[in-house]
Structures are given as structure tokens and as C-alpha cells.
Amino acid sequence: MAADPSGPRPPATTAATRLLVVLGHPVGHSLSPTLHSAAIAAAGHDAVYLAVDVPPEQITAAIAGLRTLGFLGANVTIPHKHAALDAADEATEEARFIGAANTLFWEGERLVADNTDAAGLRGVLADDCGLRPGDPVTIVGSGGAARAAAVACGRLGAATSVHARRPDAAEAIADLAVRAGGVVPSNTDPRVVINATPLGRHGEPLPNPFMGLGPGRVALDLNYGTPSPFLTSAREAGGRAVDGVGMLVGQAEAAFARWFGARPPAGVMAAALPR
Structure with missing residues (x-):
């Protein structure tokens, strides 16, 4: 059956589309792409959120790749939270206090590690x-x-x-x-x-x-x-x-604000969770 042309369509990806990613190992189970994709669409941002499995011995190179490819930011999950803190140019007070990072964002040309967990x-x-x-x-x-x-x-x-x-x-x-x-x-x-x-x-x-x-x-x-x-x-x-779903949504909303300057529309991420 042909798709209904009147139904909702994903936003077009262009040369201006910004990239976001979650880095983990393993990461195939992650719901972060589901949550962030829903929030990006609801907020009207031109961005795409991906999940990439990165073995521990390659995480430093992967974070360097974020710089090279101009990623808007990243989440990091098990087992990379300590390595992400070390790989950033600087860290927020929260990330330094906790001693681990789950979010990377830019302040000018500097990559900053944060922790929203x-x-x-x-x-x-x-x-x-x-x-x-x-x-x-x-x-x-x-x-x-x-x-x-x-x-x-x-x-x-x-x-x-x-x-x-x-x-x-x-x-x-x-x-x-x-x-x-x-x-x-x-x-x-x-x-x-x-x-x-x-x-x-x-x-x-x-x-x-x-x-x-x-x-x-x-x-x-x-x-x-x-x-x-x-x-x-x-x-x-x-x-x-x-x-851990409540924590997942809470930390994701705070990370989203680091990248876009404001939290996503209320309830959008929670509503995107599989039922």
C-alpha cells in the first residue's frame, strides 16, 4: 500500500542540519534517539540525533571526531562518562564535582563536559x-x-x-x-x-x-x-x-537545554516513550 501523502512527514535533512549523538557501548538499547528526535521535531530545530556504539579504546578518537565533523553536541553513556570528562576542553562545576560527564556542548570553540544525571x-x-x-x-x-x-x-x-x-x-x-x-x-x-x-x-x-x-x-x-x-x-x-525511565527523561531534558538554549516543550519526551 502506498504511503498516505497527507500524513506527517519527517523534516527534510539539508546541508545546514546539525548533528547530535549518544556514544556508548553497547548503545543499541538506547531510547535517547527516540526522546531527542521527538523534542527536536516539536521545537522545530533543524537537527538529527544518532546513536553510535564506540568501544572503550576508541572513545577519545570518537570525541575528537565530534570536533572534526562539527557536531552540535553529544550524550555519553556507559562506559564512557569518565573518558568524556577527560577529553573535553573544560567542565561545568557539576561535572567536576560528580567526576563524570554525560553531556558535551560548545561554548564558543571550547568543548564543555556537563553532567545532567x-x-x-x-x-x-x-x-x-x-x-x-x-x-x-x-x-x-x-x-x-x-x-x-x-x-x-x-x-x-x-x-x-x-x-x-x-x-x-x-x-x-x-x-x-x-x-x-x-x-x-x-x-x-x-x-x-x-x-x-x-x-x-x-x-x-x-x-x-x-x-x-x-x-x-x-x-x-x-x-x-x-x-x-x-x-x-x-x-x-x-x-x-x-x-530508570524517569532519570532518562530528566537528564535528557537538561542536556537538550545545553544544546538549544531552552528545554524541550513540556511532556514531549515522556510522551515519546514506548508504551
Whole structure:
């Protein structure tokens, strides 16, 4: 059947069209192109947003390519958030404090690294997880997502502990939460557990202490898509299960503002999410 010529058409791509990209490894699951494409169209910008899988050993070259090809900006996701911070010409105060970057944008000729993850997560913690000052929280992981989660928890006054393979990394992230305004935990029995690792994307469980969180407890997985065993086990045990979609939208709206000077029309990104 021929396409309906009266239906909606994508905007024409021209020589003036600006390019945006998310760099990750893997990145095929990313919803960022869906969200940003919807926002770009709604705001009437002449831009295209792509997803590119970049192995860790090639991320520095990929960011150099953004300069060469004149990209308007970029998002970076696992496992490139530390490398993006190092590759930029300068960084915002937020990116320096968190120690990782998820957004690259231009100020004149200088490529600037920013981090919009903590801001995007704060509303999820307060509204979806009901996090209150003094609540015990455990973050699982030690990468850029864990650092952003620690800052978001600290700014809400939580008592944050960290579970990671390297004790020194766990200690550094727990200290970051305190420096962001949190308190030192008096116990390690969390009301909220945050998975800030890729575990679960391929059906892997978290370590046993964090599976099956029951009534009054919250499992927050910063991943999104197919429910992970971590979230499924919490839901089956009577706990609250929250995925990473809220953070995805929050950080994306803030990144969009870095590139275009204003946030996207309200609700456009959330409405673009697959149902």
C-alpha cells in the first residue's frame, strides 16, 4: 500500500542540519534517539540525533571526531562518562564535582563536559521513591552513574552506603554523597537500593542481599527496558520497583537545554516513550 501523502512527514535533512549523538557501548538499547528526535521535531530545530556504539579504546578518537565533523553536541553513556570528562576542553562545576560527564556542548570553540544525571535523578528519588532526609540508601556500583546517584542522594539528605567490588571506590563514592549534603549511615539496612551497574540488562541478578526487597523498601534500577530480575524480585516480594525511565527523561531534558538554549516543550519526551 502506498504511503498516505497527507500524513506527517519527517523534516527534510539539508546541508545546514546539525548533528547530535549518544556514544556508548553497547548503545543499541538506547531510547535517547527516540526522546531527542521527538523534542527536536516539536521545537522545530533543524537537527538529527544518532546513536553510535564506540568501544572503550576508541572513545577519545570518537570525541575528537565530534570536533572534526562539527557536531552540535553529544550524550555519553556507559562506559564512557569518565573518558568524556577527560577529553573535553573544560567542565561545568557539576561535572567536576560528580567526576563524570554525560553531556558535551560548545561554548564558543571550547568543548564543555556537563553532567545532567544527578539533576535528572533527584526528582525520581523524591517523587517515585519517596526518599526522605536520613533514609538509608545503598548504591550498587562505582561508575559515573553511581557517582551521580550519590550526589542526588546526598542533596536529599540521605544516609548513603555503597556496594562495589573495590572498597576504595565504594568509600570515595560514599564520601561524595556526604559532601553533597548527605549524612553518614548508622546502619547498612537500606530502605532504597539503587542499581547503578549494567547488571540486569541480560538477565543477571544483583548480589543476594539486594534481591527480593519487601514491603516498605524500594528497588531503583537506573537501567530501563525489560524489567530486570532485581526489579521483578522486589515487585514479587511486595516492595516498590522503579526503573530508570524517569532519570532518562530528566537528564535528557537538561542536556537538550545545553544544546538549544531552552528545554524541550513540556511532556514531549515522556510522551515519546514506548508504551
